[in-house]
Amino acid sequence: MSKKTIDKLLTFGMVIAAFIVCQVMIANGAMSRSLRGQLIPICVYIVMAVSLNLTVGISGELSLGHAGFMSVGAFSGVVMAMWLKNGLGVSNTLICLSAALVTGGLFAGIAGVLIGIPVLRLRGDYLAIVTLAFGEIIRNVMNCIYISIEGSSLHFGFVNPKLPGKLLVNGPAGATGVAKMSTFVMGFVLVMITLLVVLNLIDSRSGRAIMAIRDSRIAAESVGLNVTKYKMMAFVTSAVLAGMAGALYGLNFSTITASKFKFDTSILVLVFVVLGGIGNIRGSIIAATLLTVLPELLRAFSDYRMLVYAIVLILVMLATNNPTLRTFFSGLKPGKKSSAAKEGKQ
Amino acid sequence: MTLFLSYLINGISLGSVYAIIALGYTMVYGIAKMLNFAHGDVIMVGAYVSFCAIQYLNLPPWVSVILAMILCTALGVIIEGLAYKPLRQAPSLAVLITAIGMSYLLQNSALLIWGANPKSFPSVVNIGNISLLDGRLLITGVTIVTILANIVIMVALTLFTGRTKMGKAMRAVSEDKGAAELMGINVNTTISVTFAIGSALAAVAGVLLCSAYPTLMPTTGSMPGIKAFTAAVFGGIGSIPGAMIGGILLGIIEILGKAYISTELGDAFVFAVLIIVLLFRPSGLFGKNVREKV
Numbered sequence: 001m002s003k004k005t006i007d008k009l010l011t012f013g014m015v016i017a018a019f020i021v022c023q024v025m026i027a028n029g030a031m032s033r034s035l036r037g038q039l040i041p042i043c044v045y046i047v048m049a050v051s052l053n054l055t056v057g058i059s060g061e062l063s064l065g066h067a068g069f070m071s072v073g074a075f076s077g078v079v080m081a082m083w084l085k086n087g088l089g090v091s092n093t094l095i096c097l098s099a100a101l102v103t104g105g106l107f108a109g110i111a112g113v114l115i116g117i118p119v120l121r122l123r124g125d126y127l128a129i130v131t132l133a134f135g136e137i138i139r140n141v142m143n144c145i146y147i148s149i150e151g152s153s154l155h156f157g158f159v160n161p162k163l164p165g166k167l168l169v170n171g172p173a174g175a176t177g178v179a180k181m182s183t184f185v186m187g188f189v190l191v192m193i194t195l196l197v198v199l200n201l202i203d204s205r206s207g208r209a210i211m212a213i214r215d216s217r218i219a220a221e222s223v224g225l226n227v228t229k230y231k232m233m234a235f236v237t238s239a240v241l242a243g244m245a246g247a248l249y250g251l252n253f254s255t256i257t258a259s260k261f262k263f264d265t266s267i268l269v270l271v272f273v274v275l276g277g278i279g280n281i282r283g284s285i286i287a288a289t290l291l292t293v294l295p296e297l298l299r300a301f302s303d304y305r306m307l308v309y310a311i312v313l314i315l316v317m318l319a320t321n322n323p324t325l326r327t328f329f330s331g332l333k334p335g336k337k338s339s340a341a342k343e344g345k346q
Numbered sequence: 347m348t349l350f351l352s353y354l355i356n357g358i359s360l361g362s363v364y365a366i367i368a369l370g371y372t373m374v375y376g377i378a379k380m381l382n383f384a385h386g387d388v389i390m391v392g393a394y395v396s397f398c399a400i401q402y403l404n405l406p407p408w409v410s411v412i413l414a415m416i417l418c419t420a421l422g423v424i425i426e427g428l429a430y431k432p433l434r435q436a437p438s439l440a441v442l443i444t445a446i447g448m449s450y451l452l453q454n455s456a457l458l459i460w461g462a463n464p465k466s467f468p469s470v471v472n473i474g475n476i477s478l479l480d481g482r483l484l485i486t487g488v489t490i491v492t493i494l495a496n497i498v499i500m501v502a503l504t505l506f507t508g509r510t511k512m513g514k515a516m517r518a519v520s521e522d523k524g525a526a527e528l529m530g531i532n533v534n535t536t537i538s539v540t541f542a543i544g545s546a547l548a549a550v551a552g553v554l555l556c557s558a559y560p561t562l563m564p565t566t567g568s569m570p571g572i573k574a575f576t577a578a579v580f581g582g583i584g585s586i587p588g589a590m591i592g593g594i595l596l597g598i599i600e601i602l603g604k605a606y607i608s609t610e611l612g613d614a615f616v617f618a619v620l621i622i623v624l625l626f627r628p629s630g631l632f633g634k635n636v637r638e639k640v
Binding site: 126128130133134140159267270274307314320321325 | 375381435442455568575614620628
C-alpha cells in the first residue's frame with residue numbers, strides 16, 4: 001500500500017473509531033447530556049471545515065462567506081423536509097431527512113455556481129471580500145423570505161407578503177416549528193460521504209490540476225489546464241457539502257434563523273481550518289471536534305471562555321508562525337528538529 | 347426633492363464615518379499588506395473611552411475625544427507590537443487569523459469591563475441644527491461636524507503623506523519594503539506610526555458614529571468595520587483618496603437603498619454594488635492594476 005492510501009485509511013479509521021466509541025458510550029449512558037447534544041453540531045462543523053479546507057487549502061482561495069452556503073442549505077433543507085412531512089404526509093423520517101440533505105446540497109450548489117462565476121475572476125484579498133459580501137447578501141435575503149404550506153402546496157413570498165396556509169419560514173423570525181429529524185448516525189454518514197468525496201477528489205487527476213493551479217496559476221495555464229473549470233469544481237463541491245451540513249444543522253433545532261449564519265460562523269469555520277492545518281483534512285476534523293467541544297468544557301469559566309478562546313487563538317498562531325518561537329519549540333523536542341530544519345530550507 | 351436631499355446629506359454623513367474608518371484599513375493594508383480585522387473593535391473601544399470620560403469623569407466632550415484618541419493610539423501600537431510584529435514573515439492567512447483573534451479579544455474584554463447592556467451615548471456635539479428651505483430640510487450638528495472632520499482629516503493626511511519625512515517613508519515602505527530598508531528607512535517604526543494614526547482615526551470615527559447612532563455595545567464596531575473595509579476595497583485598497591470616495595459613496599448607497607428600495611435589504615444592496623464594481627474594475631475604483639509577471 002502506498003503512503004497516501006495508508007494516510008486515507010487512517011483518516012477514515014479515526015472517524016469510524018470515534019463513532020463506535022460514541023455509540024458505545026451512549027448505549028452505556030456514559031456520555032453527559034450536554035456532550036450528547038453536541039454530537040450533531042460536531043458532525044456539521046467537521047463537514048463545514050473539511051469542505052472549506054477544499055476551497056482554502058486545496059484550491060487556495062480564501063473564502064469568508066462559507067456560512068452563506070450553510071444558510072441556503074439549512075433553509076432549503078428544512079422547507080423540503082417539512083413539506084414532505086406536513087404537505088405530502090411522508091411519515092418516514094429517514095426519507096424526509098435524506099431528501100432534505102439532497103435538496104440542501106442542490107440549492108447550495110446552485111448558489112455556489114452563481115457566486116463562483118463572478119468570485120473566481122478575482123484574486124487574493126478582493127476575492128475574500130467578495131465572498132464576505134455574498135455571505136452578508138445571503139443572510140439579508142434570507143431575512144426577507146416567507147414560505148408557507150397550504151395543503152400539499154408551497155407558497156413563496158418576498159418582503160412582508162400575505163401568504164395563505166401555515167407559515168413555515170417567517171422572514172427575520174426564521175423557520176419555526178421545525179421537526180427535529182437529524183440523527184447522529186446521519187451526521188456520521190454525512191461526514192463519511194464528505195471525506196470520500198474530498199479525499200478522492202484530491203487524489204484524482206482533477207485534484208492534482210486544482211493544486212497545480214493553486215501553486216502557480218500561470219504555469220498551470222501554460223500547460224493547458226482550464227483554470228476556471230477546475231476552480232469552479234472545487235468551489236461548487238465545497239458549496240454542496242456545506243449546504244448538506246446546513247440542512248443537517250437546520251433539522252437539529254426547532255427554530256432556525258438567518259442570523260445563525262452570519263460572518264462570525266464563517267470565521268469560526270475558517271479558524272478550524274487554519275488551526276487544523278491548511279490543506280490537512282485530518283487536521284480539520286480534529287480541530288473542528290476539539291474547538292466545538294472546548295467552549296462547552298470551558299462552561300465553568302462562563303464569562304471568560306470567549307476571552308480564553310481568543311487568547312488561545314492568538315498564542316497558537318504566534319507559536320506556529322513566528323520563526324524565533326518555532327525554533328525554540330523544535331529545540332525542546334529532539335525528534336521534531338529535522339522537520340523544522342526542512343521547513344526552514346523551503 | 348427635499349426628502350431626497352436630506353437622505354443624501356445623511357448618506358454623506360454616514361459615509362464620512364465609513365471613510366474615516368476605511369482610511370485606517372487602507373493605510374495599514376498599504377503598508378503592512380494585512381487585513382486588520384481588529385480595526386472595527388478599536389472604534390468600539392474609542393467610543394467606550396469617550397463615553398466613560400463624559401459620564402463618569404464629567405470631562406468636556408472635546409477632552410473625551412482627545413483622551414479616546416490617545417488611548418486608542420496606544421492600543422493600536424500595543425496590538426501591532428504584540429500580535430502582528432512577530433508575524434511579519436508569516437503567511438497572510440496566519441496574520442488574518444491573529445487579527446480575528448485580536449478582534450474577539452477586544453470584544454470580549456469590552457463585554458467583561460462594560461457589560462452586554464447597550465449604553466446610550468451622549469452626543470459630543472453641541473452645535474445647533476441648521477434648517478434650510480423654510481425648515482423643510484434639517485441638518486443636524488453631528489452631520490456638519492462629521493463632514494467637516496472628514497474634510498480636515500483628508501487634507502491633513504494628504505499633506506502628511508506628501509510633505510513630511512514620515513509620510514514619504516510610509517509611501518516608500520508601501521511601494522517596496524526591502525528597497526525602503528536599504529535606503530535607511532526604519533520599517534518597523536513606520537509601520538507602528540501607521541497603526542498609531544489608523545487607531546487615532548478609529549477613535550474619532552467611533553465617537554462620531556455613536557453621536558449619530560447612540561447605542562454603544564461591545565459589538566458596535568464590527569458591522570461598521572466590515573462596511574468600512576468594503577469601502578476601502580471599493581475605492582481600491584491601499585489608496586487614500588479611494589478610501590475617502592469609497593466610504594462616502596457607500597454611505598450614500600446605503601441610505602438611499604434603505605429609503606427607496608427596502609429597509610431590510612439595505613445592507614445587501616451595499617454589498618451587491620461592491621460586487622458589481624469589482625467585476626468591472628477588479629482592483630477597485632482607484633486601485634492600481636498590478637500586472638502579474640512570471
